[in-house]
Amino acid sequence: MIAVLDRTASLGIATELGEVFATAFAGEEHSDGVRFATEQLPTHAARDDFRLVAARLPQPGPLDTSGGPVVGFAYGFTGWPGQWWSDRIAAAISPDLAAEWIGGHFEVVELAVVPEAQGRGIGAALMTALVDGLPHRRMLLTTYADDRTAPRLYRRLGWQVLVQDLGWGSALYGLDTGVPGID
Ligand SMILES: CC(C)(COP(=O)(O)OP(=O)(O)OC[C@H]1O[C@@H](n2cnc3c(N)ncnc32)[C@H](O)[C@@H]1OP(=O)(O)O)[C@@H](O)C(=O)NCCC(=O)NCCS
DSSP states (O other): OEEEEOHHHHHHTHHHHHHHHHHHTTTSTTOOHHHIIIIIHHHHHTSTTOEEEEEEOOOSSTTOOSOSSEEEEEEEEEEOTTSHHHHHHHHHSOHHHHHHHSSSEEEEEEEEEOGGGTTSSHHHHHHHHHHTTOOOSEEEEEEESSSSHHHHHHHHTTOEEEESOOSSSEEEEEEEOOOOSOO
8 A cells, every 4th residue: 555645744654764764774874764754854855846655564454444554665856956965966977967857857865665575566666656647857866886676676667877876886867757847
């Protein structure tokens, strides 16, 4: 069960999302779920067109329609020059590529699924739901430069590799939706 949440609803479950974040990224440098819930998410939730999708496993029993705990989520917003990520990426790529892709793009910031729920298509379903119906012509994300589940998932969903290695082990992926909307 995947729900689309606005900023108020997302911040209302920030602690639960932080726990999912910490579990999914366990062992990585940036896996602090409390910092995610109290700093990163509130900052990003204030950005233009913020949208978060959350996956819950259905609970057994006919009376429960709310679903179980959150097992995965993804979110993004409209990115602009002057924001940390946009400026860092723009400085790392060619001016032509930056002019073409950065500014007014939909920026996918996080995708995370708890290990117990991985490998069932939830990550792909979250990414599909996150971008569904958005008016953005261009979408961007950074992911691992090496071969692993996340970059494979993005490529399967039609994202293209814009820069294989930005210089710090991350790759820049883009999706040209063809939608003649913003950007
Ligand atoms: C990346 C991540 C979100 C993917 O979530 P997920 O729910 O496992 O994603 P999916 O189930 O859609 O796909 C994962 C794999 O399961 C496979 N799969 C999906 N449904 C399946 C099914 N029904 N039966 C068998 N395999 C299946 C996919 O083909 C994929 O295989 P691959 O790794 O060999 O390419 C998750 O691994 C994660 O949270 N990782 C840690 C955090 C992270 O890396 N986030 C992304 C940062 S850029």
